[in-house]
Amino acid sequence: MKRLSWYLYGFIFLILPQFLLAQIPDQALSIPPLLEFERSADGKKVFNLTAQEGSMPFFSGQQTATMGFNGNYLGPTIRVRRNDEVSIHVKNSMGESTTVHWHGADVPAEADGGPHQPIPSQSTWTAQFPIRQQAATLWYHPHLMGKTAEHVYNGLAGLFIIDDEISDALPLPREYGVDDIPLILQERRFERDGSFSYRPRMPDLMHGYTGNEILSNGGIEPSVDVKAGIIRLRLLNGSSSTMLRLSFEGGEIMHQIASDGGFLEAPLPFESLILSPGERAEILVDFTQKSRSSRSRRNEVPVLLAQSSGGITRKVLEFRVGRQPGVQNTIPSELRKVERIPREEASQTRRFEMRTRMMGRMVINGKAMSLRRVDEQVKLGDTEIWEVVNGDSGSGMMNQPHNFHIHAVQFQVLSYNGQAPPPEWRGWKDTISLWGGDRVELIARFTSYPGLFMYHCHFLEHEDAGMMGQFEIVE
Ligand SMILES: [Cu+2]
Structure with missing residues (x-):
């Protein structure tokens, strides 16, 4: 069902003209430096x-x-x-x-x-x-x-x-920028002169602020030299409002080890992974057999692809696997226990319905964001269930995806459309995606700090158009 709506979604997009901008040849992936303290x-x-x-x-x-x-x-x-x-x-x-x-x-x-x-x-x-x-x-x-x-x-x-x-004790690649590689993916729209020209209009609200390139740490189709071993990628969908489906051109299996808030209980093998704006995933991929010496054909160079809900597919990273062996240990079978928050612990259930109104106003429970209004009050230390509904579906209405991010907490997903959540949603999350009509139940312990925090759609145009609210944690 999710897959079907993905394809339907891809079809109805405007195909942006491909501009005649000259790509920088042989670009190496830029690794954001670690900030010194x-x-x-x-x-x-x-x-x-x-x-x-x-x-x-x-x-x-x-x-x-x-x-x-x-x-x-x-x-x-x-x-x-x-x-x-x-x-x-x-x-x-x-x-x-x-x-x-x-x-x-x-x-x-x-x-x-x-x-x-x-x-x-x-x-x-x-x-x-x-x-x-x-x-x-x-x-x-x-x-x-x-x-x-x-x-x-x-x-x-x-x-x-x-x-x-x-994280120190797990047998995982941990050399930053070498075998533990950060990857910020951002769909971006470049004008003919190479400029960004950020001017969202009504269709950009409806279809997402679609682009003509997908940047990888600020580069276009870069490559990275890696050893023949297991590589860890820390992925962030840093796009404004497009979903990214990630997969390897050669079908290499990715093992997801972490979601937004930390490790999953065990690695999950996937051929493709969808991230909505703001979501992160850590994955492992094994390139032991992809070294230059054991490779004969060009097409065996592993390439990570991103297919955007805006309708474009781009090579986001090419891995140039050297002869030198890298981390060879097998992918661990266990990562970290994820203690489940029992449903019975919740003292309160709240409902949040996201909808698109006329003239591109985006609302939650009928209200557009106001800094002068506190929408919900939560008692410090309480556990609550937040039922989040994407109301943008049904007759005559395009299935508009949204996602939902809560500040101050990492939550767990209790249910997805009345069913048990998929395995990649069984760890800690702070942002959850919803296709048109979807309904999720989230559970969180509000043990953070007293004060004002936000909840909102992390499709950034939606957030700026009002799809945000504030909750106050009170003692
Ligand atoms: Cu939204």
Whole structure:
């Protein structure tokens, strides 16, 4: 059913004209550098980020105006450990306000970086928080009211990786950028002159802000040199509002080991994997038999493909497997116990229905986002079931996918359309995708911090068009 709607969806898209921009030949995958930190006198890890305007050559001889953290496009990877105390100074050197939200992180409301914490131009904001959650691949990006999509689109995004004793002990590839490779995938629309021109119109709300390229860490169809062994990829769909279906050209099997909030109980083998905007997955793929010496034909070079719900398919990464053997241990059979939150623990059920209204207004429970209205109040420490419905389906209405992201918590999926959730949804999640008419039940422990947090569709145009609400955690 999910698969069918995917294909139907792909068919009804406008096919964007392919522009005559010259690709940069033989581009190597850019690996976001690990952000260095200093120790404060009281033991905190202190990081410095600067949001800045810049430009990038995505195509030969063409400069694109961009935004980035500590650089022209995207940002460095922040890497911390469970039980660290972190302090992140974010300087905004751009000509306009922005914010930085730590997507998936358990942080106090005032450090969340949502619409309530704008960082005016030429000022610095500091987020301080302890790392209380398990190993996971999270990310950071702006979350300014009405401007989230544009700022992320122009390049403001980076990864936020948490390690712990369990991730240290598992027999997994862990050499950052070598066999443990971060991969931020972003569908982008380039104009004829190579510029981004972020101007969403009504069809962009309905079909997603579709593009003509899919960037991999800011590069187009790059390649990466790897050893002949097991490779770990940390994948993020950093697109505005298109789903990405990932698969290998040669049908190589991927083993998903983690979802948004950390490890699954055991690796799950897949031929393809769908990520909606904001979702992450960590996968392992075994290239032991793909080394140059054991390979005869060109078409055996492993290539990761991304098929977008916007209708394009792109090679997003080519793996040049060398002769040198890499991590050879087998894929572990067990990762980490995922303790189930029992349904009976919930003290309350809330319902959230996402719908598209006339004139492109996007609402949850009939209301468009207002900073002056608190939509829900949740008691600190309570466990709740949130039933989320995508109401955009049925007669005359195009099946409009959405997803749902909750700040402050990692949740579990209790049910998907009345059935047990698929295995990839049985770990910790913070963002869940819903095709038209879908209904999911999520369960979460709101043990975070008191204060105001957001829930919203992470299709960024939808979020900016009002598909967001706020909940207050109260003591
Ligand atoms: Cu949406």
